[in-house]
Amino acid sequence: MAFIQKNTEIIENKEIAKGFFSLWLNAPDMAAQAAPGQFAHIRCGDKSLRRPISICGADTESGRLRLVYEIRGEGTKWLSEQAPGYNLDVIAPLGKGFDFRGQSGALFIGGGIGSPPMLCAAKAFPGKAFAALGFRNKDAIILKQDFEEAGIPLDITTDDGSYGYHGLVTHPAEERLKSGGIGLVCVCGPAPMLRGVIELAKRYNTACQVSLEQRMGCGVGACRVCAVKVRDKQKDIYMHVCLNGPVFDINKFDVQI
Numbered sequence: 001m002a003f004i005q006k007n008t009e010i011i012e013n014k015e016i017a018k019g020f021f022s023l024w025l026n027a028p029d030m031a032a033q034a035a036p037g038q039f040a041h042i043r044c045g046d047k048s049l050r051r052p053i054s055i056c057g058a059d060t061e062s063g064r065l066r067l068v069y070e071i072r073g074e075g076t077k078w079l080s081e082q083a084p085g086y087n088l089d090v091i092a093p094l095g096k097g098f099d100f101r102g103q104s105g106a107l108f109i110g111g112g113i114g115s116p117p118m119l120c121a122a123k124a125f126p127g128k129a130f131a132a133l134g135f136r137n138k139d140a141i142i143l144k145q146d147f148e149e150a151g152i153p154l155d156i157t158t159d160d161g162s163y164g165y166h167g168l169v170t171h172p173a174e175e176r177l178k179s180g181g182i183g184l185v186c187v188c189g190p191a192p193m194l195r196g197v198i199e200l201a202k203r204y205n206t207a208c209q210v211s212l213e214q215r216m217g218c219g220v221g222a223c224r225v226c227a228v229k230v231r232d233k234q235k236d237i238y239m240h241v242c243l244n245g246p247v248f249d250i251n252k253f254d255v256q257i
């Protein structure tokens with residue numbers, strides 16, 4: 001499906017944890033086309049490069065698109081300062097999302113700011129989705145209530161043990177895989193976590209799709225900035241996160257993370 005570029009009105013831009021914001025945009029045509037795992041590319045003030053942010057929710061009834069982001073640098077800081085009513089220049093939906101075809105149960109694993117696309121994806125798999133989310137500490141937990149309201153069984157871990165299980169998110173994920181019924185693992189988060197989850201999925205002979213973050217330019221496959229190395233039989237090839245991803249099926253593509 002073709003992407004759309006337009007000015008979209010900010011409906012809400014609210015801090016949900018320290019440094020983390022939930023942004024709702026009035027974007028009926030984008031919400032209607034968005035699929036779990038796709039992203040929006042946002043012009044942040046006078047910055048020449050847009051900033052890619054995953055789609056966290058698409059409400060087709062109200063025509064709203066939800067993005068959840070963390071302040072990392074100048075672009076996301078600028079975004080956090082924009083009030084309802086401001087018209088944001090957005091390109092969406094972009095990229096290739098998750099593929100649930102043929103799956104009967106899925107586990108969605110998010111690490112920190114990798115959690116927002118997992119909410120969107122888990123909601124698209126009603127009654128068959130489980131989630132495991134890992135955060136630095138209690139204050140960095142986001143979207144817990146959203147997962148609970150959607151009726152998605154959720155395990156939370158924190159690095160410092162200030163909430164939930166003390167340790168890595170791969171621990172409850174493994175418990176869930178042991179209990180059976182999971183044919184697919186979807187994951188988004190920092191590279192060490194992705195590597196841990198891929199290893200786990202291989203050990204439990206479970207399909208695995210990873211959503212990758214990569215520094216990005218145009219977002220539509222023209223500038224070739226967001227290359228990732230993929231081992232294809234005997235040789236290495238390069239694919240692009242914006243066009244071939246951000247979601248990659250690791251059973252089809254041996255992505256070098």
Ligand SMILES: Cc1cc2nc3c(=O)[nH]c(=O)nc-3n(C[C@H](O)[C@H](O)[C@H](O)COP(=O)(O)OP(=O)(O)OC[C@H]3O[C@@H](n4cnc5c(N)ncnc54)[C@H](O)[C@@H]3O)c2cc1C
Pocket residue numbers: 039049050051052053054055068069070071072073074075076077113116117212213214215216241246
């Ligand atoms: C497909 C995709 C989905 C993403 N989804 C989310 C999300 O849902 N929520 C969220 O908070 N963040 C997400 N990110 C990361 C987000 O794009 C960066 O945090 C953001 O671009 C940082 O911009 P900045 O100006 O605040 O930081 P700066 O560090 O000042 O940015 C400078 C430049 O680096 C680029 N950049 C910096 N970090 C990243 C990164 N990790 N990935 C890609 N480009 C980067 C920026 O686009 C910009 O061009 C996603 C990234 C990708 C590729």
